Amino acid sequence: MSKDGFDPKDLEEICSRKRSKFHMSKKDYKELGKNAVLGTLDVALGCLGATAIIASRIPTKTQSVSIEDAHEPISGASDGWRNGPQGYGYYRSGIKD
Numbered sequence: 001m002s003k004d005g006f007d008p009k010d011l012e013e014i015c016s017r018k019r020s021k022f023h024m025s026k027k028d029y030k031e032l033g034k035n036a037v038l039g040t041l042d043v044a045l046g047c048l049g050a051t052a053i054i055a056s057r058i059p060t061k062t063q064s065v066s067i068e069d070a071h072e073p074i075s076g077a078s079d080g081w082r083n084g085p086q087g088y089g090y091y092r093s094g095i096k097d
Helices: 008-016 026-057
Strands: 080-084 087-092
Antiparallel strands (some): 080 087
C-alpha cells in the first residue's frame, strides 16, 4: 500500500490468489496491524474533534438575575411577597412580577 492508497499490483496479487490456499504472510499481518493502529488513531482524533466542535456550540452558563436587580424598587405599602389575586408571588403596585 502506498501513500496514495492501494497499489493496483497489490490488488491484482490479492485477487489472483486461490481461496483454498490463501494464507496471510508475515507482511500481511504487519500491514493489518499497522492499519488497525492508524484506524484507531483516526477514530480517536475524529471523536476529539467532534467533541471540541460540540463543546464550542454549547452556550455558557449565564448569571441569574434576581427580580430586585432587574427592576427598580417602587416604594409603597403593597410591594413585596404576598398572596394576591394572581396567587402567591412578588407584587409591585398590585401587579404580580
